[in-house]
Amino acid sequence: MDIDGVLLVDKPKGYTSHDMVDFVRKKFNIKKVGHCGTLDPMATGLLVLVLGKATKIQDLLMSEDKRYEGVLRLGQSTTTQDSDGKIVEEKPVPPLSLEELKQVFDRFVGDFYQIPPMISAIKSHGVPLYKLAREGKEVERKPRLVHVYSYQIKKWEPPFVDFEVFCGKGFYVRTYCYDIGQALGCGGHLFSLVRTQSGNFKLAQALPFDVLKSMLSPKELLNHVLSLPEVSRIRRQ
Structure with a gap:
């Protein structure tokens, strides 16, 4: 058939x-x-x-554009930028109000650049980055222009942030969480993720x-x- x-x-x-x-x-x-x-x-x-x-x-x-619901775990950075990786750094999470948290999330709305993670299907000289990462190799990645239409913080219970993000193609939610963690000075990783729309x-x-x-x-x-x-x-x- x-x-x-x-x-x-x-x-x-x-x-x-x-x-x-x-x-x-x-x-x-x-x-x-x-x-x-x-x-x-x-x-x-x-x-x-x-x-x-x-x-x-x-x-x-x-x-096409996509919508996700995720959980960001602050205070821990991992090798893969998500909960599947090994923790490589831990820092205390600062006492943040919801408004202070939103101010950082606001930096990642509209057009901005992401550096793709090593654990990705992007190719370097014909070889997917994730294969190089498995061999313990890291190569330079060019920043890529991405777009976030909107976000919503659904819950803030330190060290976890429940959020929703509506984004364009080529967007890495793992890197989004990593970048927000870096901007807050404590690091962070994507703890869980659900794609709700494409x-x-x-x-x-x-x-x-x-x-x-x-x-x-x-x-x-x-x-x-x-x-x-x-x-x-x-x-x-």
């Missing part, structure tokens, strides 16, 4: 985006499967998969991975795949 369209999956913790692509390709015998925006293994939430002919619009969907696709529409695993046939999967006309209509909303 040929399946062409978009599948929205709620990625669980511990899986890479490639793991999800590989699972769908093998389980349902679909030759072409891709994803539209990497989620780290420690992150959960909306992963947009393109199947069959929909892989032709992969770059288009990947470039373009006009929302997490509430996504298929839980347990449901995906329980499916027995491509025909069953087809009931959850958005056709190309449906995808076009959703993108215009």
